[in-house]
Amino acid sequence: MDELKPIILLVSSGILLRFSLTFTGQAWAKSHAQTVTFMLLPLITYIITKTISGNIALSLGMIGALSIVRFRHPVKSALELVVYFALITIGIAASVRTKWAIQLIVCTIIIILIVKLVQTFSKKFGKSFYNVSFNEGNVSNTLEIVSKKRLDKIEKHENLVNYFSDFESKQYNYRLNFANKESLEKFRDELSKEKDIEKINVVLN
Numbered sequence: 739m740d741e742l743k744p745i746i747l748l749v750s751s752g753i754l755l756r757f758s759l760t761f762t763g764q765a766w767a768k769s770h771a772q773t774v775t776f777m778l779l780p781l782i783t784y785i786i787t788k789t790i791s792g793n794i795a796l797s798l799g800m801i802g803a804l805s806i807v808r809f810r811h812p813v814k815s816a817l818e819l820v821v822y823f824a825l826i827t828i829g830i831a832a833s834v835r836t837k838w839a840i841q842l843i844v845c846t847i848i849i850i851l852i853v854k855l856v857q858t859f860s861k862k863f864g865k866s867f868y869n870v871s872f873n874e875g876n877v878s879n880t881l882e883i884v885s886k887k888r889l890d891k892i893e894k895h896e897n898l899v900n901y902f903s904d905f906e907s908k909q910y911n912y913r914l915n916f917a918n919k920e921s922l923e924k925f926r927d928e929l930s931k932e933k934d935i936e937k938i939n940v941v942l943n
Contacts, residue, residue, distance in 0.1 A: 745845060748780040770853065771817035777849045782824050785842045789831045879922045882939035883912040889932065895925070909936070 756776040759767035766772065790797040824846055832839035883892060892898060892912045901912040916922040919942055929935055 741841070744784060745781060745841070748784055749777050749845070749849065752776040752778070752780045770857075771815050774850060774853055775816045775820045777853070778820050778824065778846060781842065781845055782820065782827050785827050785831055785838050788838055789827070789834050793834075879916045879919055880939075880941040881912075881914045881916065881922055881926060882937075882941070883914075883929065883935060884937040885910045885912070885932070885935045887934040889934065891932075892929075897921075897925075 753773075753776060756767050756773055767776070824842060828839045828842055831842060883889075885892075886908060888903075888910055889912070892914070893901065895914060897914045897916055899913045899915050901910065903910050914922075914925070916925070922940065922942075926938060926940065929938065
């Protein structure tokens, strides 16, 4: 029970900081990668500190291992970097005290699954717990639309990345990114009823 208190405090502090940033208009903190990172990183740091405290040799080894990951690997995502840190921490913690490694493994899995479940649940009520990030190593599927008129249905869509208007040709160009093929195809089918759409391009990854 005593060990559960700091874990709850650390995870809660991370998510509260995330909400504080999004509340003040920092949209970058609302992505899936940043949400999980904010919850995991304090916990990983806690396990690292518990593992290397009082052991100078282990401290130097940990610094070296983390430095290699940070500066030698072309990291595309903040979450990717944190996961590498977590994996290294699990390996080193297991050699010192297996219980710490198990705690980190269990907490990491639970956090990843909870964030996914919360997003799935919130979508049923027409809301979104986080924005899908398409520039941090995530696979995305793109829908490009050319229309003769402005379409509020597209402009208000949460997956809209950018759009521009060509007044000479009287065309409106939209680009949306989707996390999976199914959601893209579902929205494309909804747009098939729009008579003002001239062209739809689909790029699947």
